Amino acid sequence: MNREDFPMLKKDLIYFDNGATTLKPKPVIDAMVDYYSNYSANAHRGDYDISLKVDTAYEQVREKVRNFIHCKSKDEIIFTKGATESLNMVVFGYMKYRLKKGDEVLLTKAEHASNVLPWQELEKEIGIQIRYIPLNEDHTLTLENVKKIITPKTKVISIAHITNVVGDIRPLEEIGQLCQENNILLVVDGAQSVAHLPMDVEKYHIDFLAFSGHKMLGPTGVGVLYGKYELLENMKPLQFGGGMNSFFESDGTLEYKGIPTRFEAGTPPIAEVIGLGAAIEYLQGIGMERIHQYEVELKKYAIQELEKIPNITIYNKHSTGGIVAFNIDDVFSQDAALYLNHYHICVRAGNHCAKILKDELKIKNTCRISFYLYNTKEEIDRLVQVLKQSKDIFKIVL
Amino acid sequence: MDPNLRREIILEHYQNPKNRGLVQEDGYLRENTYNDSCIDNLDIMMKIEDDVIKDIRFDGEACAISTSATSIMIETLLGKTVDEAKEIIHNYENMIEEKDYQKEILGELIVYNETYKQPNR
Numbered sequence: 001m002n003r004e005d006f007p008m009l010k011k012d013l014i015y016f017d018n019g020a021t022t023l024k025p026k027p028v029i030d031a032m033v034d035y036y037s038n039y040s041a042n043a044h045r046g047d048y049d050i051s052l053k054v055d056t057a058y059e060q061v062r063e064k065v066r067n068f069i070h071c072k073s074k075d076e077i078i079f080t081k082g083a084t085e086s087l088n089m090v091v092f093g094y095m096k097y098r099l100k101k102g103d104e105v106l107l108t109k110a111e112h113a114s115n116v117l118p119w120q121e122l123e124k125e126i127g128i129q130i131r132y133i134p135l136n137e138d139h140t141l142t143l144e145n146v147k148k149i150i151t152p153k154t155k156v157i158s159i160a161h162i163t164n165v166v167g168d169i170r171p172l173e174e175i176g177q178l179c180q181e182n183n184i185l186l187v188v189d190g191a192q193s194v195a196h197l198p199m200d201v202e203k204y205h206i207d208f209l210a211f212s213g214h215k216m217l218g219p220t221g222v223g224v225l226y227g228k229y230e231l232l233e234n235m236k237p238l239q240f241g242g243g244m245n246s247f248f249e250s251d252g253t254l255e256y257k258g259i260p261t262r263f264e265a266g267t268p269p270i271a272e273v274i275g276l277g278a279a280i281e282y283l284q285g286i287g288m289e290r291i292h293q294y295e296v297e298l299k300k301y302a303i304q305e306l307e308k309i310p311n312i313t314i315y316n317k318h319s320t321g322g323i324v325a326f327n328i329d330d331v332f333s334q335d336a337a338l339y340l341n342h343y344h345i346c347v348r349a350g351n352h353c354a355k356i357l358k359d360e361l362k363i364k365n366t367c368r369i370s371f372y373l374y375n376t377k378e379e380i381d382r383l384v385q386v387l388k389q390s391k392d393i394f395k396i397v398l
Numbered sequence: 399m400d401p402n403l404r405r406e407i408i409l410e411h412y413q414n415p416k417n418r419g420l421v422q423e424d425g426y427l428r429e430n431t432y433n434d435s436c437i438d439n440l441d442i443m444m445k446i447e448d449d450v451i452k453d454i455r456f457d458g459e460a461c462a463i464s465t466s467a468t469s470i471m472i473e474t475l476l477g478k479t480v481d482e483a484k485e486i487i488h489n490y491e492n493m494i495e496e497k498d499y500q501k502e503i504l505g506e507l508i509v510y511n512e513t514y515k516q517p518n519r
Contacts, residue, residue, distance in 0.1 A: 332461045334436055338516075350437045364459060365437055394412075398405045398462060 001294065002286065003374050014345040014379045019164050019192060019323060019370030021214045024275075028217055031278035032271045043270050044243060044261075058270055061277035062260075068280045069209060070200040071226055078225040078232075078260040079273055083191040084114040086210030086225035087158075089263065090187055091118035094208075094227070094235040095156065101127035103155040108133050108141055109360050110163040113353045115189045119158065129153075138318050139360050140168040146175055156185045161193035165354045165361075165368060166316045167299075167323025169197070176205030185231075191215055195283070195372070196322060197292035201226055213272060218279035222272035225263075232259045239265035291373050295322035298371045298380065305384045312387060315361055322371035325361075328390050333365040336390075338397045340367075343386045404509045411466035416473055420457050438464045449479050463513060470506050 003009050005025040015023060035057070039050040043058045059074075066074040080086045099105070105119055109132050123130050134145050141159065150157075157179055162169050172188065179186040187208045190199060194209075195216030201209055208231070213222040227235065237244055237256065244265040246255040256262040283291065299322050306312050306326065315325040328336045337349035348368045351358065358364045369383070426443040433439075438460035445453040454472040471490070475483045490507055492499035496514050 332459065332465075334438075334461045338461075364439075394405060394409050394462065398408050 001373050003376075005282075006374055009374060012344050014343075014375075014382060016369040016371065016375065016379070016383070017346045017348050018215070018372035018375075019368060020348055021220070022195065022217050022372055023374065024219070025217055025279075025282055027282050028219065028275045028278045032219060032275040035271045035274050042267055054270060057274050057277070058268070061273050061280075064277045064280045065224055065226075068199065068284065069194065069224075069226055070202055072202070073229060075259050076226055076229050076232065078227070078263045079268055080210075080223045080225050081221055081269065082212040082214070082223035083189060083210040084212075084223075086208075086223050087114050087187070087189060088118050089225055089235070089238055090158075090208045090210070090227070091122050093238050093263075094231065095128075096122060096126065097236060098234065099126065099128050099155055102129060102153060104129050104131055104151060104153045105156040105158060106131050106133050106146070106149060106154060107158055108135060108160075108163075109356045110135060110139060110141075110166055110168075110354060111158075111160055111356075112164050112189060112191065113355060114191075115158055115160060115187075116356065128155075133157075133159075135360055138168075139166045139316065139357075140319060141170050143171050143174040143178065146178060150178075150182060150184065154182070154184055156187060158187035158189070160189040160191070161199075162196065162321040162323075163354070164192045164370075165323070165325050165351075165357055165366065166319050167192075167321030167325070167370075168316070168319035169193070169321055172204040172206070176203075179207075180205045192321065192323075195291075196288075196295060198288040207231055213276040213279065216276075216279055217282060218276040219269075219272040222269045222276050224276075229259065232263075235263070237262050237265065239263075241265040243267070286373065294373060295371050296320055298322060298375055298377065299324065301377055302369065302371075302380045302383075305380060306387070309384065309387055311390070315363070315366060324369040325366040326369070327363070327366055328387065328393070331390070331393060333367045335393065335397050336367050339390065339393045340383070340386060342396045343382070345383055345386065399509065399511070404512075407470075407506060407509050408462065408466045411469040412462040415456075415465055415469035417453075417455050417469065418457055420455050426453075426455075433464075436461065436464070440464070440468060442468070446480060449481075451475050451478055451480070451483055463510070467507070467510060470509070474505050474507055 006023045008023040039053045041051040041054050043054050062074040062077045065077045105128050107130060119130050122128055133149050135141055159170055161172055176186050185207045188206050190209050190211040194211045207228050209226040211224055214220040244257055244262045246257050248254040302324050303317050306314055311329040313327050327333055333349035337347050340347050350365055420443055426445050428443045431440050440456055440458035440460055442456045456468050486503055489499040489504055493511055
């Protein structure tokens with residue numbers, strides 16, 4: 001749907017790497033160009049008209065994000081440079097001061113590096129204990145498995161809403177309920193989900209939510225951290241400097257600005273925030289539920305068609321997210337990706353930053369197709385046609 | 399070089415690599431070469447006696463180019479002195495990086511003389 005809005009799609013290209021980043025529609029590009037062309041000034045700094053216009057535009061996006069993820073207050077929205085920075089803020093700005101030695105943090109082996117490595121660092125620093133919630137045979141996470149592993153020492157569950165290789169949608173509402181009943185904080189990596197289905201942090205009882213703008217039609221360089229207000233009150237800024245302080249003295253006295261401004265030191269990515277706002281408006285114009293249903297349909301169709309090819313192994317047939325992880329039998333995933341590239345089909349090969357998922361999948365590398373709203377069944381047909389001829393692969397890649 | 403012949407040589411070494419499989423024996427130098435941009439992950443072990451390369455073994459996961467090149471490189475280096483081996487590797491690297499190189503000492507490795515045309519390799 002809406003293909004005409006995406007300048008990149010005018011090229012001879014089938015873009016199936018939306019899990020890595022998404023293409024940008026014209027309204028997003030235009031909003032950023034408009035800022036740079038017509039009211040390019042800093043935020044929160046000047047007493048002239050265009051400066052006020054910047055402030056207004058920037059703060060309006062906070063409200064748009066609030067409305068997009070359904071949290072209580074726009075002050076619970078912090079702009080970061082992406083989901084990675086958001087998760088690092090949670091771990092080193094909040095958890096580091098709230099958790100103690102022996103406290104358990106539950107992750108899964110399907111998590112992206114950005115939801116594993118900060119915790120492993122904290123484990124080294126203060127001795128928290130990371131435990132991995134067992135996954136089912138199809139690599140998905142169930143409420144039952146979470147229930148089985150939690151103990152009185154469990155203080156945090158930090159998981160992706162949709163995982164970036166398996167593409168399963170986690171039962172967040174039930175897990176959130178369980179967390180609430182057991183005084184466990186729920187941290188959610190929404191990088192692969194907020195662009196693809198409706199998000200409601202209140203309904204899911206999410207304490208912290210991290211996501212990136214560029215995976216949801218927005219620009220690179222901007223992301224969001226949502227945190228419940230009462231938790232943000234106890235979070236320490238990780239960056240100190242202009243914009244985050246109310247006043248400071250030569251003797252070291254420092255008073256922070258309010259929440260969330262204290263967490264946004266330095267000049268923020270203004271054009272990017274404005275672009276993110278345009279992306280949210282664009283997505284809401286289509287409707288998140290409609291996008292989700294469309295992707296479910298694409299995924300179903302892709303599996304149905306790919307299954308007809310004998311030498312293709314699919315690793316996540318049953319997950320509902322718009323991701324297909326596969327290999328051509330006896331072909332290294334990078335060779336398969338280069339082969340598809342020859343036909344202008346963009347897929348990603350490798351471990352997709354989920355480097356401990358190999359313990360679960362029993363295979364290190366896969367080709368990953370990740371769909372978005374502008375992909376079509378015709379593109380899937382072309383992929384299938386090319387894969388069917390893959391006995392010629394080495395004529396192409398060598 | 400004829401592209402069909404080139405492809406045949408590379409494919410043969412990819413599908414039936416020589417000296418694949420590590421051994422549990424003393425007297426070997428061991429190295430892991432993990433490339434995090436292209437996800438190749440190879441273990442290599444080498445036995446040097448009296449300055450001569452007596453044995454090289456490898457194992458791991460890598461693409462067609464990387465696997466076959468490892469196989470051919472091992473065959474080329476076996477029996478060479480350490481200095482001769484360094485010279486071959488130096489010339490091979492020059493070839494890959496489009497610099498001047500001595501074709502004669504590379505033997506079968508010259509099947510990769512056009513690999514630079516695939517920069518995403």
